[in-house]
Amino acid sequence: MGGISLNYLVRRLLVFFLTLWVAATLIFIIPRLAPGDPIAAMVARLSYQAGFVEDSNAIIEGWKERFGLNDPVYVQYVRFLGGLLQGDLGYSMARFPATVTELVGRALPWTIGLVGVATVIFFVVGNLCGALLAWNRTPRLVKVMIPMSMIFTSIPPLLAGLLLSYTFAFLLGWFPQTYSYGFGMTPALTLEFVLNVIHHGTLPAMAIVLVTFGYWALGMRGMMVTIEGEDYMILAQAKGLKPFYVLYRYMIRNAILPQMTALAVSIGTLVNGVVLVEVIFNYNGMGTLIVTALREQDFGLIQGTAFILITTSALAVLIIDLSYPLIDPRISLEGR
Amino acid sequence: MAEDSKVKDAPVAGGTKEAGFLNRFDNPWLNWKFLSGTGILGFMFLLIFLGYQLWDTDLALSARAPLNLPPVGFENWRGQEGIPEHPLGTENSGRDMLALWIVGTPRTIFVGVVAATVGMVVGIVLGFMAGFLGGTFDDVIRLAVDIAITQPSLLYLIVIQAVLGTVDLLTMALLISLFSWATPTRYIRAQVLSMRESGYVQMARLSGVPVRDIMFKEIMPNLLPYLGASYIGNMQGAIISAVGLEVLGFGPQRIPSLGVAIFFAIEAGALFRDMWWWWGIPTVTLSIVFTALLLINLGLDEVANPRLRKAN
Numbered sequence: 001m002g003g004i005s006l007n008y009l010v011r012r013l014l015v016f017f018l019t020l021w022v023a024a025t026l027i028f029i030i031p032r033l034a035p036g037d038p039i040a041a042m043v044a045r046l047s048y049q050a051g052f053v054e055d056s057n058a059i060i061e062g063w064k065e066r067f068g069l070n071d072p073v074y075v076q077y078v079r080f081l082g083g084l085l086q087g088d089l090g091y092s093m094a095r096f097p098a099t100v101t102e103l104v105g106r107a108l109p110w111t112i113g114l115v116g117v118a119t120v121i122f123f124v125v126g127n128l129c130g131a132l133l134a135w136n137r138t139p140r141l142v143k144v145m146i147p148m149s150m151i152f153t154s155i156p157p158l159l160a161g162l163l164l165s166y167t168f169a170f171l172l173g174w175f176p177q178t179y180s181y182g183f184g185m186t187p188a189l190t191l192e193f194v195l196n197v198i199h200h201g202t203l204p205a206m207a208i209v210l211v212t213f214g215y216w217a218l219g220m221r222g223m224m225v226t227i228e229g230e231d232y233m234i235l236a237q238a239k240g241l242k243p244f245y246v247l248y249r250y251m252i253r254n255a256i257l258p259q260m261t262a263l264a265v266s267i268g269t270l271v272n273g274v275v276l277v278e279v280i281f282n283y284n285g286m287g288t289l290i291v292t293a294l295r296e297q298d299f300g301l302i303q304g305t306a307f308i309l310i311t312t313s314a315l316a317v318l319i320i321d322l323s324y325p326l327i328d329p330r331i332s333l334e335g336r
Numbered sequence: 337m338a339e340d341s342k343v344k345d346a347p348v349a350g351g352t353k354e355a356g357f358l359n360r361f362d363n364p365w366l367n368w369k370f371l372s373g374t375g376i377l378g379f380m381f382l383l384i385f386l387g388y389q390l391w392d393t394d395l396a397l398s399a400r401a402p403l404n405l406p407p408v409g410f411e412n413w414r415g416q417e418g419i420p421e422h423p424l425g426t427e428n429s430g431r432d433m434l435a436l437w438i439v440g441t442p443r444t445i446f447v448g449v450v451a452a453t454v455g456m457v458v459g460i461v462l463g464f465m466a467g468f469l470g471g472t473f474d475d476v477i478r479l480a481v482d483i484a485i486t487q488p489s490l491l492y493l494i495v496i497q498a499v500l501g502t503v504d505l506l507t508m509a510l511l512i513s514l515f516s517w518a519t520p521t522r523y524i525r526a527q528v529l530s531m532r533e534s535g536y537v538q539m540a541r542l543s544g545v546p547v548r549d550i551m552f553k554e555i556m557p558n559l560l561p562y563l564g565a566s567y568i569g570n571m572q573g574a575i576i577s578a579v580g581l582e583v584l585g586f587g588p589q590r591i592p593s594l595g596v597a598i599f600f601a602i603e604a605g606a607l608f609r610d611m612w613w614w615w616g617i618p619t620v621t622l623s624i625v626f627t628a629l630l631l632i633n634l635g636l637d638e639v640a641n642p643r644l645r646k647a648n
Contacts, residue, residue, distance in 0.1 A: 015482045022483060026492060031499050154630035155623045156576045158583060162598070162619050166607060177607070218634070222641075264486065269573070271488035276580050280602070290491075291584060294498055302498050306491040317486045 008325065016318045023310040027303050028080050032073065089304035092293075100304035103289060108308060110180050111285035114201060115274050118208040119263075126213035127259060130220025131252050134228065137243050146217065153214025157273035161207035161280035168203060175203045178282035204281045208273060219262060223255035257328050264320040267313045275309075364642075370635025376628035380441065387438035395422075395432035396439040396591060403430050407613050425613040427597070428604050433617055436597055441621055443593040444575060447509045451574035454513035456567050459520025464551045466521070467528030474525075481522045489515035490580050497586040504588055512577045519573070520566050527562055531555050561640035568633040572626060579622060594618035 071079075083090065089100035129146045132138045152160060169177040181187065181196050227233065228251070236246045278287030286309050293301035387393070395401055407425040408418035418425055424433035466477035489512075496511060497503065503511070528551075531537060540550050556563075581587065582595025585603075589596060601607070601615035 015479070018479070019483050019487070023487075023492075027495055030492075030495050033499075151627070154572065154626045156579065156626065158576075158580060159619045159623055159626075162607070162615055163623075166612060166616070170607060170610070268486045268488040272490035272577070272580060275488075275490055276583060279583070290494060294494070294584065299498060302495060306495050309491055310488060313486065313488050 005325075009322070012318060012321045016314055019314045020311055023307060023314075024081060024084055025077075027307055028077055031299065031303075084307070089307070090300045092301045093296075093298045095296075095298075100301050103301060104286070104305055104308050107284060107286045107289040107305075108312065110283065111274060111278065111287065111309070112312065114180075114204055114278075114283065114285060115208075115270060117201070118205040118212075118274075119270065121205065122209045122213040123216060123259075123263060125209070126216025127220045127252070127256060129213065130217035130222075131224055131247065131255070133217060133221045134224030135247055135251070136228075137247075150214035150217060152210045153212075153218075155211045156276070157208045157211055158276035158280060160211045161204065161277045164203050164207050164210075165280055176200050180284050200283075204277050204283050207277045207280070208270070212270075212273075216259065216262075219259060220255055223258055224251055227251050227254055257324070260320060260324055260327065264317045267317050267320075271309060271313045364639040365635075367635050367638050369631045369638065373628045373631030373633075373635055376624060376631070380624070380628075384438055384442055387434070391435060391438055393435050393439050395435035398429040398431055400435075401426040401430045401432045404428050404611065406611075407433070410613075413610055424617060427600065427606075427611070427614045429600070431592070433613060436592060437594075437617060437621065440592055440594045440597060440618065441625075443505060443591070444578065444595065444622070445625065447505055447512070447578040447593070448571040448575035450506065450509035451512040451516050451578070452567055452571035454510065455516030455570050455574070456520050456563070458513075458517040459524055459566070459570075460556075460563070462517065463521045463524025464528055464555070467525040468532060468547065468551055468555075477521065477525070481518050481525075484515070484518035485522060487515065489577060493577065493581055494584065497581060497584075502586055502588060505593065508578060508581060508586070509574070512574050512581075515577070516570050516574055520563075520570060523562070523566050524559070527559055528555060531558065561636050565633050565636035565640060568629050568636065572629050572633070575622075575625070575629075594622055 087101055089104070092098045092100055092103055095103070129149075132142055133146055165177060168174050176182070176199065180200050181193065182200070185193060185196060187193060233246070233250060236250050241250075274285075275287035275290065277283070278285045279291050282288060286305055290302060290305040290309075293299075293305060401422050402419075403426060404412055404414070405416060405422055405426045406412040406418045408420055408423050410418055410425075412425075422432050422434065424437065426432055427436075462477055466474040492515065493511060500507075532555075537550060537554060540554050545554070578587075578593075579595035579598070582593060583599045583602065585599050587593055587596035587599065592600065595618070597618045598615050601611070601618075604611075604614075606612075606614040
C-alpha cells in the first residue's frame with residue numbers, strides 16, 4: 001500500500017489548521033464589525049420584553065466586564081483562541097448555566113450519524129448507478145430506470161425534505177414527522193431504540209440521498225467513459241477476464257479516485273444541506289440547535305455551533321484526503 | 337427521448353471517427369438538455385412577464401386577500417372552497433399566492449444571478465491569473481481555494497446574518513457571493529493550466545502578444561462553454577444558499593421571495609395543517625428552476641466535452 005508522503009501530509013494538515021484558524025478568526029471578527037454594541041442590543045431586548053430595566057447602563061457595564069469586552073481587541077482575540085483550543089466555547093446566554101460545549105456535545109452525534117449514513121448510501125448507490133450507466137453489459141431496462149430515478153437531482157435537500165415530509169409523514173403517516181426518536185424514549189442501546197432512531201432518521205436521510213446520488217452517478221459515468229477507451233481495457237478483454245471482474249477491478253477501481261476528491265470538495269455543501277433538512281424535520285442535531293439559538297438570539301451558541309460544525313467538516317475533509325493515497329495503490333507517495 | 341437519439345445519432349452517421357467532418361446537424365448546442373433547460377426557464381419568464389401585465393401584484397403584500405383559502409377546486413381544513421379571485425389560494429396573512437409567485441420567483445432568481453455573477457468574475461480573474469502567471473501568486477490562490485472550497489458557507493452566512501438581522505436581497509446576494517468564487521477559480525485555473533501549454537498559446541507568446549490579451553482574447557473564448565456550465569452551477573449554489581437563509585428567516589419579509597414564503601409556511605405549521613399550496617407552490621417552482629438549471633448545465637457540459645456526447 002505504501003504510505004503518505006511527508007509533503008502531502010504537511011500540506012493537508014496545513015490546510016486543515018488554516019481552515020480552523022480562518023473560521024475562528026472570522027467568527028471572532030464578524031460580530032465586532034457589525035454596527036452597534038451586542039450587549040446594549042441584548043439589554044434593549046430585555047427592556048423591550050420587561051417594559052423597563054432598572055440601571056440598564058450598570059447592567060451593560062457589568063456584562064462587558066464579565067465577558068472582558070473592555071480589554072483591547074487583541075487580548076480578547078487571544079483569549080478567544082485560547083478558549084477554543086481548550087474546547088471552551090463559553091456559556092449559552094439564553095440557557096445560562098449550560099455551556100455551549102455541553103449543548104453542542106448533545107447535538108453533534110445526531111448530525112454526524114445522519115450525515116454519515118446518508119453519505120455512505122448516496123456515495124455507494126450513486127457510483128454504482130453511474131458505473132452501470134456506462135457499462136456496456138448493463139441490461140437496457142436498468143439503463144432506462146437509472147436516469148428516471150435521477151429526476152430529483154439538483155433539487156436542494158431542503159425542498160426534498162419538505163416534499164418527503166408531506167408525502168410520507170403527513171399524508172401516508174409511514175414515518176414520524178419530527179425529532180430523531182420517539183417522545184418518552186430514553187436513548188439506550190436496545191434494539192427497540194435503534195429501530196426507532198432508524199425509523200425517525202429515514203426521511204431526513206432520504207431527503208439528502210435522493211437529491212444527491214444523481215450527481216455522483218453523472219460524475220461516475222463521465223469517468224467510466226474515459227476509462228473505456230484505455231488500452232488496459234482492451235488488454236483485460238483480450239485476456240478473457242470475467243466482465244464483472246473487469247467492471248470492478250479495472251473500471252470502478254480507477255474511476256472511484258476522482259470521486260473521492262469530489263467527495264472531499266462537496267462536504268461543505270453537504271453540511272449546508274443537512275442543517276436545513278434538520279430544520280424541516282426538527283431533528284435534534286446541530287442544524288436545529290443553531291436555529292433555536294437564532295430564535296433565542298443566543299449569539300454565543302450560534303458562534304459555537306457554527307465553529308464546531310466547520311471544524312467537523314474540515315476534519316471529514318482531512319480524513320478523506322488522507323485516505324486517498326491508501327485507496328490508490330499507485331500513489332505510494334513515499335519520498336516524493 | 338426520441339429527439340435525444342436523433343441528436344446523438346447524427347455524428348455517428350458521419351462515421352465513427354472522432355476526427356470526421358462535422359455535418360450541419362452536429363451542432364453541439366442543439367442537444368436536448370440545453371434546449372429543454374433554457375426552454376423551461378424561458379417559459380417561466382414568459383409567465384412572470386404576463387403575470388406582471390395581467391395580475392395585480394400588490395396582492396403579494398399581506399392583508400390584501402381573505403386568509404387561508406385553498407386553490408380553486410380544493411377545500412381547506414375548514415371546508416372553505418377556493419375562489420376564482422385567488423386561483424392559487426392565499427396564506428395566513430392574506431397574501432395571494434399567484435401574486436406571490438409572480439413577484440417572488442424573479443426575486444429568487446435575481447439573488448442567484450447577482451451572487452453567481454460576482455463570484456464568477458472574481459473566479460475568472462483569479463483563476464486566469466493563478467493558472468497563467470503561476471509562481472507564488474498561484475500558490476497563494478491555490479491555498480485560499482483549498483481552504484474556501486470545503487467550507488459550509490451557510491454557517492458563516494448564519495453568523496453574519498445573526499449580527500446583521502434581515503437584509504435586502506442585494507445585500508444577501510453580495511454576502512453569498514463572498515463564498516461563490518472558490519469553485520469557479522479552481523475550475524478555471526485547471527482549464528487554463530491545460531490550455532497554457534497548447535500550440536496556439538505558445539504561438540501567441542512567441543509573437544509577443546501581451547499576457548492580458550492571451551488570457552482574455554486567446555484562451556477565454558475557448559473556455560466559454562466551460563465558463564457557462566460553471567456559471568450555471570454557481571447560480572444553483574447561490575440560489576440554494578439564498579433559499580436556505582430565507583427559510584431560516586433572514587429574507588426580506590414585506591415583499592416575500594419564494595424562500596421567505598416557505599419560511600412563513602413552516603413557522604405557521606402549514607405542513608401540519610395540510611395547507612400544501614402555501615409551501616408547495618414555492619417548493620415546486622424552485623424545484624423546476626433547479627431542474628432547468630441542471631439541464632442547462634449538463635447541456636453546456638456536452639458542448640464543452642465531446643466525450644460526454646459520445647457517452648449518450
